[in-house]
Amino acid sequence: MSVIVEFLEFIEQPRQQSLKGLLGRVLNKAREITGAEAGTIFIRRRRGASEWLEARSVQNERIRLNKSDFRIPLDPASIAGFVATSGETVIIDDLYDIPGDLPFSFDRTFDITSGYRSRSMLAFPLVNLDRKVIGVVQLINRRVEGTDQPQPFTDEQADLILPFNHIVGRVVEQAEMVEQIRTKNAALRSKNKELIRHRKHIENLQSETEDAFMLSIQLLARAAEIHDEGTGNHIVRVNEYSHYIAVKLGLSDKYCETIRFCAQLHDVGKMSVNTAILTKAGALDEDERVEMDRHTSYGHQILAQNDRLQMAADIAIGHHEKWDGSGYPNGLAGEDIPLSARIVAMADIYDALRAERHYKPAFSHEKTYAILTEGDDRIDPSTHFDPAVAAVFRENHNEFERIWNRLAD
Ligand SMILES: [Fe+2]
Ligand SMILES: [Fe+2]
Incomplete structure (x- = not known):
């Protein structure tokens, strides 16, 4: 209970936060609660008929990350894609040993290029008020004191996360809207400035023409x-x-x-x-x-x-x-x-x-x-x-x- 209250307070706190900042804080908090040393938050994006997942916050305590924004297809072939399309929470004990009857596989490209070893994972959806999945949180490698290797995430941890993923989802959705409005406003403001400049130019021309006429x-x-x-x-x-x-x-x-x-x-x-x-x-x-x-x-x-x-x-x-x-x-x-x-x-x-x-x-x-x-x-x-x-x-x-x-x- 105290964890939920703490999370709610944390989420509600900074009103004017950017989406990127909010996602970073959410991921930090989720890792803190579960002991995960790494994680990624994907946000669902759409343009026209095509939809995809975009990684908007990536954290890893062990290695330096050089890219934080990347996208993956919205289909069940990947773990995040599966969570986004099914709305289900997924717990994997060893990503290199995923049971063959599951629809998704783990893409080892990141591990191969970085030397990191991804092992355990907890992935759950962020949903909005309409129960629509708007994003996915992936937590990787749960660290437990006194052990060398990452430990599996537990059902209890999944249950702990589950009740408020829709609250996070709602806040993320709001922040996303605010961000879109800000972007549009900025575009409008710059358009407006341009119009004012243009009008001043025309006014100058008109006044010059008027002076020339009078002369x-x-x-x-x-x-x-x-x-x-x-x-x-x-x-x-x-x-x-x-x-x-x-x-x-x-x-x-x-x-x-x-x-x-x-x-x-x-x-x-x-x-x-x-x-x-x-x-x-x-x-x-x-x-x-x-x-x-x-x-x-x-x-x-x-x-x-x-x-x-x-x-x-x-x-x-x-x-x-x-x-x-x-x-x-x-x-x-x-x-x-x-x-x-x-x-x-x-x-x-x-x-x-x-x-x-x-x-x-x-x-x-x-x-x-x-x-x-x-x-x-x-x-x-x-x-x-x-x-x-x-x-x-x-x-x-x-x-x-x-x-x-x-x-x-
Ligand atoms: Fe006259
Ligand atoms: Fe006269």
Whole structure:
């Protein structure tokens, strides 16, 4: 009884033990109880239709072992195979003298190569809760004090082992499952790490692509205004006024961010206008004026090719339209003009008034504010601008001045 209790306590002890560690401890304990100087624990393995026994723990007090993992077929030709397939306990007094009527024989290869002499054996199965054999314990050469030769194992010893082989079997099975789960977890973890690395790489690429996209747009906008005298940071400020108006109008974050980089492209079509017209010092004649006004349609042609630049295309073609329909190129009125273009129209004109151009000096914020709210001989704000956009300017005009000052040339 005390042996069983001791064994149970021993088995239950270390919860997080590896299968290999557990089997080593089980084999040690079984040898300690029976006096065996050597032993092997086989675990039943299966892959697809084939099954075999795998030696997972091998101990021998007398000789150095150089291989501990090997496999044998799951058939009754060997002693372990017989125990595994029949579920029976086997006691052999001399392995070199096995009675001829038994189905198994002893393989002497190990003894021949190692010089060891296997003599007595006790082999019993490890069974799980379903009574299925999941492994075999082989104990070899029982040593008894005061004798030179190994002694036979006894029926009493077999009976002592028998009651708890299924407990050991259960624990071994559990440990085996834990081991499989650990292996799978480790594989999943490394797969996961790989995925994270992969995702980071893609994110980097995306962010690089995004940077390149933004840079191309800035360069495009800069290239377009190269002939416009004294425009400097004009396009950057137009981005900021437009973004500010969009935020004040309560538009979505995505809309506000999009107009912030699309607004600068409003005059991109000037790249397609004859340089002689763009750089002409005096007033343009009628034909030249018509060609100059086409920068709106040219810009649309350039930008409409890109899905992400649809808003920029709207702005390019619509930023010279007026609320009352008197603008160009299409004479659109009211909400037929894209909202983004109505916003940029205000931003563009505020900045143009503040800046010095060859046909006008730079105006102060106060003068600009007066023109954009009360009008002058060129601009009538009540017919030119979307009233909602005009209201944002009127009520927050100081913010336009702040943007001008912050991004001054
Ligand atoms: Fe323009
Ligand atoms: Fe402009």
